[in-house]
Amino acid sequence: MENKLKKSLIAYLFILPAMIFLVIFVFYPIVASIPLAFYDYSVVGQSKFVGLANFSRAIHDHEFWVSVENSILFVGVVPPLQLLSILLAIFVNRKIKGISFFRVLYYIPVVTSMVAVSITWGWIFDPHGLLNTFMIEHGIFNKPISFLNDPRFALLSLMFITMWQGLGYYMMIYLAGLQSIPKELEESAYVDGATRTQALYKITIPLLKPYIWLCTFMSILSAVRVFDVVYVLTNGGPGDATMVTSVYQFQKAFTDFNFGYASAIGLLVAILTTALSILVFIYGGRKGGMSYY
């Protein structure tokens, strides 16, 4: 008994330094942001308890619901498109000369800051930018399209940039998955007379399932959190065509300094996200996908 007590003391000495930071900056914020949502928070004066007012304001706030809708659209479009990285991984899984050079090249967008990526694509999508110049020169468009200022294209353009940046990252994860599949499995399928496509559908994809679930899960979480690209390129506009929850909450908090309302929004989004991740987790888990991790 005494021994375990002494051991516990030593264990806590190891954990303590990290715990101090975690308690202040991870655990405490989770707890403290809940009461904040019930206050009309004032940075200088007295904060006032307002009960559920922040929540009822959010429920009647049209722009908030637009941001939720756009975030859901993001989740609905980007993760499925990112499945393309499976094809990419299959492609770079070949043993040919110079293949690692291509893998490295494909990974460059991943290590580049989202701000740099956004600025680059912002100029490609500009009315005078690369894409419009090319399309007009080749007679595909007759007048320039303002991809980021036209409500019809703005959200799609941001989705495209987000999808584009993640491709290399998920490619590497799938590549790791592909390389963990024993070579004999595919070879025996070929011996049995399977074609390449058959082997892909019947053997490779099913064995990749845990990786597909993991990547989809990560992709959904990052689509829910999407911030940098929207903040840098459109800041929610034109109108509220690209307003997503993270940007809306940021604006309420750090432009309007309305911390109470921003906390309420954060809480509502947290509830929605947690429900969504549990749903994906349970569904993925039931399919046997996540059990590996």
Next chain:
Amino acid sequence: MDYKRIKAIKKIFSLVITYLILIIIAIFLAGPFIWLVSSSFKTGQNIYTMNLIPHPFTLANYIGVINFISIPKYILNTIIITVSGIVLDVVLASLAAYPLACMEFYGKNLIFSALVSTMILPAAAGLIVNYLTISKMGLLDTLTGVIIPGAVSVFSIILLRQSYLTVPRELIDAAKIDGASEFKIWYKIMLPEVMPAISTIVIFDFIGLWNSFLWPIVVLQDPNKYPLATALKYLSGQFNYKFGYVAAGTVLSIIPVIIVFLAFQKYFINAVAGAIKG
């Protein structure tokens, strides 16, 4: 024609197609940056052209942007944020993960499940409370205020715990018989054993911290203290229609991270794969 020759031709043909597709994907994924680099050497008149070879070639954009904002200062800020963030995370997480993997103590399961549950919860709400905390500590507009909220990552602790678990128990037991203290066991035996996991953490932290954007704009008011990513947004706001400057600034901000990536790309790629398997 004999069968062997048809097979050889087929092989060459499929190889050519493969390389062709690889190059098309490369243009899709790396093309924007190549175009950006070429544009940064162009003069104002021909900046929007598809032409990849700048003609006339000019360094004016680089000179202009370095004269206007001091890129070395932003790089220094970024290095301070990145290096101290990595050091804090590696030291604190490798200390904390050790007992979670190798000791029996009161409250172990509680601490571990508390850690895991924070990974599922979205961090969005924490932003406001952390801002208030940093503000109360008097750390607004300081690099310390940027660094300390992310000092330890829960992901790092979990990854390291996983890695400590794979170290053979006999190593620890033998050291205990020799009378080594827990701290000595951790420092002399465990730490060298989990170096692969630590390098994974260094890489993930490096990408995350070098590119950090949101938290610095919340904490910092003085643009002189910005890290690169944040400074870049500031730059693009200042020179909305001077694309040459923005292009040069963007290239300068990407170069350091690309150099580190290319030098350590083998480890980067192993880290992504390793973190998944671990």
